[in-house]
Amino acid sequence: MTVPQITLNDGHTIPQLGFGVFQIDPPETERIVTDALEIGYRHIDTAAAYGNEEGVGRALAASGIPRDQLFVTTKLWNAEQGAETTRPALERSLAKLGLDHVDLYLIHWPRPDLDRYVATWRVFEQLQGEGLTRSIGVSNFHRPHLQRLVDETGAVPAVNQIELHPAFAQHELRAFGEGLGIRTEAWGPLGQGKYDLFGDPAIVRAAQAHGVTPAQVVIRWHLQQGVILFPKSVSRERMAANFDVFGFELTDAETAAIDGLDRGLRVGADPDTATF
Numbered sequence: 419m420t421v422p423q424i425t426l427n428d429g430h431t432i433p434q435l436g437f438g439v440f441q442i443d444p445p446e447t448e449r450i451v452t453d454a455l456e457i458g459y460r461h462i463d464t465a466a467a468y469g470n471e472e473g474v475g476r477a478l479a480a481s482g483i484p485r486d487q488l489f490v491t492t493k494l495w496n497a498e499q500g501a502e503t504t505r506p507a508l509e510r511s512l513a514k515l516g517l518d519h520v521d522l523y524l525i526h527w528p529r530p531d532l533d534r535y536v537a538t539w540r541v542f543e544q545l546q547g548e549g550l551t552r553s554i555g556v557s558n559f560h561r562p563h564l565q566r567l568v569d570e571t572g573a574v575p576a577v578n579q580i581e582l583h584p585a586f587a588q589h590e591l592r593a594f595g596e597g598l599g600i601r602t603e604a605w606g607p608l609g610q611g612k613y614d615l616f617g618d619p620a621i622v623r624a625a626q627a628h629g630v631t632p633a634q635v636v637i638r639w640h641l642q643q644g645v646i647l648f649p650k651s652v653s654r655e656r657m658a659a660n661f662d663v664f665g666f667e668l669t670d671a672e673t674a675a676i677d678g679l680d681r682g683l684r685v686g687a688d689p690d691t692a693t694f
C-alpha cells in the first residue's frame with residue numbers, strides 16, 4: 419500500500435494520508451499510535467493542546483522506524499502565540515515527542531483577537547531556519563488571516579489545516595490558499611461523526627458500488643481532490659480500513675454526488691470568533 423507523497427511549497431514532501439490523535443486519551447496514545455504505525459501509517463498529526471505528545475513520542479521511539487521515514491506534525495497552542503513564548507513551546511513539544519525536530523509546525527488557530535499570529539510567524543521562520551521544524555504552516559486561517567500574513571511577511575505557509583468534510587467543503591477558502599501555493603489539510607475529514615455522513619445515499623451508493631465502507635468512500639473523496647488528511651480512530655480495525663483506500667477510485671459521477679452534499683455545515687469552532 420503506497421501512500422502518495424505531496425510536495426509542499428518549500429520542497430519537502432508529506433504523506434497524503436496520515437493518522438490524527440485529537441481526543442485520544444494520553445494513557446491510550448502509545449498503544450493506539452503503535453497500532454497505527456504497525457498498520458503502515460507514517461504521518462502522525464498531534465498538537466500541544468491534545469496533551470498526548472508524550473504517548474506519540476513513546477510509540478515513535480519504540481517502533482524502531484527510521485526518523486526519515488516518519489512525518490510528525492504538532493501545533494502551537496493559542497496561549498503560547500507571541501515573540502517570546504513560541505520558541506519555548508516548540509522546545510517543550512520536542513522534548514515530549516522525544517524528537518530533535520518535527521516535520522511540520524502549525525499555528526493552531528489564528529485568534530485574530532490576540533493579534534499575535536504575525537509575530538508568531540516570524541519566530542516560526544527562525545525555528546525552521548534552525549532545523550527545529552522542516553516545514554511551517556497554519557491551521558484554521560481564513561482568507562483575511564492568510565492575506566495579512568502574506569502582506570506583512572511575504573511568506574506563504576506550506577499548509578492550511580482546516581475543517582473539511584463533504585457537508586463543509588470550503589471551496590472558496592481552499593481555492594484562495596491553493597492559488598497562493600498553500601496545500602490544504604482536512605481536519606474532521608469524517609465530520610467527526612457529528613452528522614449522519616455515512617448514511618447519506620450518495621456515500622452509501624458509492625460504497626456499495628465498490629464493495630467498500632462509507633468511511634473509505636469519504637477518504638477517497640478527499641484523496642482524489644489532492645487534500646491531505648489524517649482520520650482518527652481508536653479502533654485498530656477502523657484505522658486499518660481507513661488506510662486501505664488505494665484499491666479503488668470514485669467515478670466523476672460519484673465524486674459529483676458527494677460534492678453535492680456541501681451545505682456549509684461547520685461542526686467545530688469558527689476561527690473568526692473562537693476565544694479558547
Ligand code: NDP
Nearest residue numbers: 438439440463605606607608609610633649650651652656
Ligand atoms: P474525524 O473526522 O477523523 O472523525 C473521527 C471520528 O470518526 C471518531 O469518532 C472515530 O471513532 C470515527 N471513525 C473513524 N474511522 C471510522 C470508520 N472507519 N468508521 C466509522 N467511524 C469512524 O475527526 P477528528 O477531529 O479526529 O479529525 C482528524 C484529525 O484532525 C484529528 O485527530 C486531529 O489530528 C486533526 N484536528 C485538527 C484540528 C485543528 O484545529 N487543527 C481540529 C480537529 C481535529 P473511533 O475513534 O471510535 O473509531
